[in-house]
Amino acid sequence: MSRGESAIAESGARLRTRRAILDAAVSTLVGNASATLADIAQAANVGRTTVHRYFPERSDLIDAVSAHLLERIDRATERAKLDTGTAPEALSRLCQEFFEFGDLFTLCFTVPEVMAGPAWEEETDGDRALLRLVERGHEEGSIDPAMDPLWVQQLLWSLLFSGWSHVRDNEVPKHHALSLCLRSLAKALAP
Secondary structure, eight states: OOHHHHHHHHHHHHHHHHHHHHHHHHHHHHHOTTOOHHHHHHHHTSOHHHHHHHOSSHHHHHHHHHHHHHHHHHHHHHHTTTTSSOHHHHHHHHHHHHHTTHHHHHHHHHOGGGGOSGGGTSOOHHHHHHHHHHHHHHHHTSSOTTSOHHHHHHHHHHHHHHHHHHHHHHOOOHHHHHHHHHHHHHHHHOO
């Protein structure tokens, strides 16, 4: 293996390790908001020193989880193709994309530090796209004009959190909880 190939392989291994730590942090913190870096290392199947090499402090790990979530929200928003179809159809696709992030979003609601960083204080491209989508729905007559875009954004997050809680707390199948979210959203926004 050449030096360049070795560096690429090492870089890939570092990314996989980092991702394993982030994934373990999410699943561990959802179950125990006060989990330590040692708890997360055990869940990630790595040593505590490995976690400390990537994230020297717990706050560094929380910041990385937060940034990871914001990146995933942006990618999911792009995949939902909010400019295609009617506003309710696009909103339904967005809801389906976001529903896959149940643990990440549950973490936001149960570990407040996740949403405490400066990145959460600014409106993202995803936020703006969602607000424009609601405004488009008002213009096309497919979303009740009395439903303010910011309210719809909050409603979407609340419904998703309720759906994830329903799955976790009541052992309801994910597809059923998602169906309830989509139906509730459609009824709430109908003109």
